[in-house]
Amino acid sequence: MNPVKTEKYIxxxxxxxxxxxxxxxxxxxxxxxxxxxxxxxDRDGSILDTDKGMWQTCRFTWMLAxxxxxxxxxxxxxDLALHGIDFINKHGFDSxxxxxxxxxxxxxxxxxRRYVFTETFASIAYAAIFKSTGEExxxxxxxELFQIVMNNFNTPDLSSPKFTSTRPMKGFSNPMxxxxxxxxxxxxxxxxxxxxxxxESIAEIESDFMKPEFKAVLENVGVDGxxxxxxxxxxxxxxxxxxxxWFILNEAKIRDKDPALIRVGTKILDWMWxxxxxxxxxxxxxxxxxxxxxxxxxxxxxxxxxxxxxxxIATLLAYQLTGESKYExxxxxxxxxxxxxxxxxxxxxxxxxxxRDGRISVPLKGNxxxxxFHIPRMQLYAWQILDExxxxxxxx
Amino acid sequence: MNPVKTEKYIxxxxxxxxxxxxxxxxxxxxxxxxxxxxxxxDRDGSILDTDKGMWQTCRFTWMLAxxxxxxxxxxxxxDLALHGIDFINKHGFDSxxxxxxxxxxxxxxxxxRRYVFTETFASIAYAAIFKSTGEExxxxxxxELFQIVMNNFNTPDLSSPKFTSTRPMKGFSNPMxxxxxxxxxxxxxxxxxxxxxxxESIAEIESDFMKPEFKAVLENVGVDGxxxxxxxxxxxxxxxxxxxxWFILNEAKIRDKDPALIRVGTKILDWMWxxxxxxxxxxxxxxxxxxxxxxxxxxxxxxxxxxxxxxxIATLLAYQLTGESKYExxxxxxxxxxxxxxxxxxxxxxxxxxxRDGRISVPLKGNxxxxxFHIPRMQLYAWQILDExxxxxxxx
Numbered sequence: 001m002n003p004v005k006t007e008k009y010i011x012x013x014x015x016x017x018x019x020x021x022x023x024x025x026x027x028x029x030x031x032x033x034x035x036x037x038x039x040x041x042d043r044d045g046s047i048l049d050t051d052k053g054m055w056q057t058c059r060f061t062w063m064l065a066x067x068x069x070x071x072x073x074x075x076x077x078x079d080l081a082l083h084g085i086d087f088i089n090k091h092g093f094d095s096x097x098x099x100x101x102x103x104x105x106x107x108x109x110x111x112x113r114r115y116v117f118t119e120t121f122a123s124i125a126y127a128a129i130f131k132s133t134g135e136e137x138x139x140x141x142x143x144e145l146f147q148i149v150m151n152n153f154n155t156p157d158l159s160s161p162k163f164t165s166t167r168p169m170k171g172f173s174n175p176m177x178x179x180x181x182x183x184x185x186x187x188x189x190x191x192x193x194x195x196x197x198x199x200e201s202i203a204e205i206e207s208d209f210m211k212p213e214f215k216a217v218l219e220n221v222g223v224d225g226x227x228x229x230x231x232x233x234x235x236x237x238x239x240x241x242x243x244x245x246w247f248i249l250n251e252a253k254i255r256d257k258d259p260a261l262i263r264v265g266t267k268i269l270d271w272m273w274x275x276x277x278x279x280x281x282x283x284x285x286x287x288x289x290x291x292x293x294x295x296x297x298x299x300x301x302x303x304x305x306x307x308x309x310x311x312x313i314a315t316l317l318a319y320q321l322t323g324e325s326k327y328e329x330x331x332x333x334x335x336x337x338x339x340x341x342x343x344x345x346x347x348x349x350x351x352x353x354x355x356r357d358g359r360i361s362v363p364l365k366g367n368x369x370x371x372x373f374h375i376p377r378m379q380l381y382a383w384q385i386l387d388e389x390x391x392x393x394x395x396x
Numbered sequence: 397m398n399p400v401k402t403e404k405y406i407x408x409x410x411x412x413x414x415x416x417x418x419x420x421x422x423x424x425x426x427x428x429x430x431x432x433x434x435x436x437x438d439r440d441g442s443i444l445d446t447d448k449g450m451w452q453t454c455r456f457t458w459m460l461a462x463x464x465x466x467x468x469x470x471x472x473x474x475d476l477a478l479h480g481i482d483f484i485n486k487h488g489f490d491s492x493x494x495x496x497x498x499x500x501x502x503x504x505x506x507x508x509r510r511y512v513f514t515e516t517f518a519s520i521a522y523a524a525i526f527k528s529t530g531e532e533x534x535x536x537x538x539x540e541l542f543q544i545v546m547n548n549f550n551t552p553d554l555s556s557p558k559f560t561s562t563r564p565m566k567g568f569s570n571p572m573x574x575x576x577x578x579x580x581x582x583x584x585x586x587x588x589x590x591x592x593x594x595x596e597s598i599a600e601i602e603s604d605f606m607k608p609e610f611k612a613v614l615e616n617v618g619v620d621g622x623x624x625x626x627x628x629x630x631x632x633x634x635x636x637x638x639x640x641x642w643f644i645l646n647e648a649k650i651r652d653k654d655p656a657l658i659r660v661g662t663k664i665l666d667w668m669w670x671x672x673x674x675x676x677x678x679x680x681x682x683x684x685x686x687x688x689x690x691x692x693x694x695x696x697x698x699x700x701x702x703x704x705x706x707x708x709i710a711t712l713l714a715y716q717l718t719g720e721s722k723y724e725x726x727x728x729x730x731x732x733x734x735x736x737x738x739x740x741x742x743x744x745x746x747x748x749x750x751x752r753d754g755r756i757s758v759p760l761k762g763n764x765x766x767x768x769f770h771i772p773r774m775q776l777y778a779w780q781i782l783d784e785x786x787x788x789x790x791x792x
Contacts (some may be wrong), residue, residue: 040627048689049626108562166504230445231436231763293444296761298749299695301757334436353694361697364690365629 001319001328001389009335010386016343017379022067024349025060025363025372027082036087039366048364051107054092056371061085062184068169069188071380078132085129085138086235088122097148102368115213116152119145120181127188130383139189142314146185150197153178169220169232172209176244177202183250202248206264214290215271217241231296236288238276245269245313247320262321269314273330276307280293281357282337284311302361303354305370308338309378316385325393350375397715397724397785405731406782409500411776412739417737418463420745420761421768422476430745435762440690440743444760446501452767454517457481458580459772461524466778474528481525481534493544498764511721512548513569515541516577523584535585542581546593549574565616565628568605571597572640579646598644602660609666610686613637627692627735634672634683635703637785640711645717658717665710669726671702677753678733680707698757699750701766704734705774712781746771 028045029037031052039056040049068077091107092099094372099118102111126142129135153174163169178201182194208225209217219235223227245268252261276284284307287300291326292359311334319327341358344365352370353361397405418747424441425433427448428724435447435452457480464473487503488495495514498507522538525531559565574597582590604621605613615631618624641664648657672680680703683696707730715723735752738746740761748766762765 042690051626104562109560111559111563164505165505166500166506187425232445271657294438294758296758296760297699298698298757302694304694361694362690362692364692 003390004388006386006393010341010383010390013199013379013383013386017376018071018194020343021350021372021376021379022063024346026076029060029372030080031105032085034107036084036103036107037371038105039183039371041364041366043351043363043365044218045365049367051110051368052087052099052103052105052191053368054088054103054118055074055121055368056366056373057084057088057092058118058125059373060371061125062121062128062339063372065125065132067380069128069131070384072143081125081129081132081234084231085125087293088125092118092122094100097144105311113244116149116294117177117237120177123149123181124188126183127185131188137334142185142189143191146181147212149179149181167228167230168223170208170223170227172205172217172219172221172237172240172244175204175209177246179244179247179251183247183254198251202251202261202264205244205248208263210268211290216275217244217268217272218289218290222276234290234293235295235297236272236290237286237307238272239284239304239310241268241272242276242284242307242314243310246274246317249314249317253317261280264366265314266318266322269318273311273315276311277330277333278303278356282333283341283354283356283358284308284334285356301356303341303356303358305342305350306374307351308334308342309374312378313381313385316382320385320389399786399789402782402786402789406779408774409779409782410733413772413779414467415737417743417746417768417775422430422472425456425762426476426479427484427501429726430503431486432499432503433481433767434501435767436764437760439470439740439747439759440759442760443660445763447506447764447766448483448499448501448503449764450484450495450497450499450514451517452769453480453484453488454514454521455769456767457484458517458521458524459768461528463776465524465527465554466780477521477525477528481521484521485508488514488518491673493540495641512545513573515545515548516573519545519577520584523581527584538581538585542551542577545577546564546574553769563624563626563711564619565624566604566619568601568613568615568617568633568640569637571600571605572636572643573626574646575640575643579643579650579753593648598647598660601640601644604658606664606667607686612671612686613640613668614686622716630686630689631667631691631693632671633682633703634668634684635680635682635700635706637668638672638680638703639706641668641789642706642713645710648717649713653717661710662714662718665714666722669707669711672707673726673729674699674752679737679750679752679754680704697752699737699752699754701746701748702770704730704738705770708714708734708774708778709781712778716785718780744775 010299028041029039031038036052036057037049037060038050042048061081064081065079090134091103094112099122101113101118103109123142123145126138130138137144179198182197186194208221216236219237220232220255227233245265248261249265252258252265275288278285283303285301286304287295287297289295315327315331315334319331342353344351349365351363403682424437425435427434430452432448433456434443434446438444457477460473460477487499490508495518496505497509497514499505519541522534526534530777575594578590578593580732604617607614616628641661644657645661648654648661657733671684674681682698682700683691683693685691711723711727711730714726737750740747745761747756747759751757
């Protein structure tokens, strides 16, 4: 990548993070009355729903502490991260140690889910706060939550009692989220033992979810990795697989550019870009069927914000690790498409839910699923990768 | 409606039912090896998934028996209805009397749900088969299932344990489905006692879900009918409310054109047509927000087959009962839009999932939710209503 282009992208990602995304959420979401954050906001930041989603609460807390740890020791960020973790401590947990998914403004629980994804996001939030503060209690809580997650993933009865044992399946989400959660804990708790879990999860993805006969990563397989020729067994979520691709490429980078891991990560990216990139309109499609048949999810061709963000990181990281010009080109393609349609020039931040051709479906900025996570994480990581590339170039 | 137009519509609905919809499903869905039906078929009728959804199994069984009872004593229809009920008897029930939602081809259970909607569809299937055969065991089973449904609806702990008691809500689906289920049981079991249940459910809709201050019927309210200013409390599903409108108008017709019930049914239709009719592209939109804010469901502006079908019945029935020309006009509008976009001229039957402007999203003809129900029910009822209007005209 030439230096002018590198600088252009650094400016876009860094300024987007520091002058748009993070200020937007700090301005509109902080609840100074009841604690925590209200992320369900409309296009202009006005509150649509005072309820509090725990995914986003944990993720913004993680994001703020990570900015404090990795960008600048800004007191505002640490104060708000502590504001988040206090709310999580006070209201996030059921008596069995599991977490709630959805609270009202006052912090009373409305819904708990079978899935332990809230716990994964809480685990990385506690780890990042430990890094910021050095207080051991946060590290301890982070480790406990990771253990709850792993117990749940390894005991299918706990995680999916809504299905019978007739055709037991397992989802790609579990090994995928295990990788990035363990990476965060290793980094912030300083515990190298999490490397084993990362290796196991990558091995499971390789052996059970990656299917060379389809050149695809499946979302759901039989418990031993069997292909199941049903709607759910044929389902592909390119954005999801591309996100996992960069988790694996990141592990390759940490392991001194491990060539085997680079091969796995780029193979997933290559396969799923081919399937997911919309050759007609641009952007990453939401769902596909591995045999090209109709999927059951009727909104399958929409363009959500998060798969696009993950594709920006994955293409950039693949380019950094391999130097292959195709990844530079893919990064240009996804960057250009995303920045044409997603940012809201009037009120700031990004839309989340576009039709296939880039028209807006719903203009809200936040809800239980969209909040300050995929966009600022992408902006931070893309900026960091480009900064590393710049340093490497100036050394050479 | 002038006689030429009446004849035109009768021909379209009757021929669509007898020469397209029903033959399509008889040709492609019957499983002669394991029993029951496989409804998950692609555009051309080829099987996409051999799994069996119990909603559609019960509904097609009901539809076939109803055709036998009300259109013609055709042995093929009765044989297939019995083929359906045999599969339901053999594989549909869990040991607690509740039903499964999703089976594999062999009839083994894959998923059971908290909700008792499968039981409502089974209840009307058993009642229709009792009418066809006179065998008391079917009537008994139908009544038992209705009792299970009512117990579940009246005991919130049974029906929605996934939410806590912090902000208990109730859904419009329950009183709505109670009306049509009780109407079917009254008709086919010949038991007038179900009229009380119908009256109670209509009263609950009037007092708790219809909100004159919004001119809207809410999908979810507090347990005592309170408006809840949250995403779910503001949610409107115009197709759903319009379906309930014709259940109520049908009750008015049965009760000798009861003027109070006509007022309730037409008020719902008027309110929700105003909210749901897409003034830009035509057709009935899926979700709206009662305050005009963004809804959480990002696919909110799609055009599904079923709300359009329900709007055809509702407008026609409102016209039959009131003679108001606006309902004739609305019927023309929805009919024209639907027949421009939904039918598949090449392979028959209808698409189910269109984008807002009528473009196809997924071309499949069936899955766990779409099967031989809303379309043939509309075709049968619209034909019957038009036939009654024709007779009334020729008498006058």
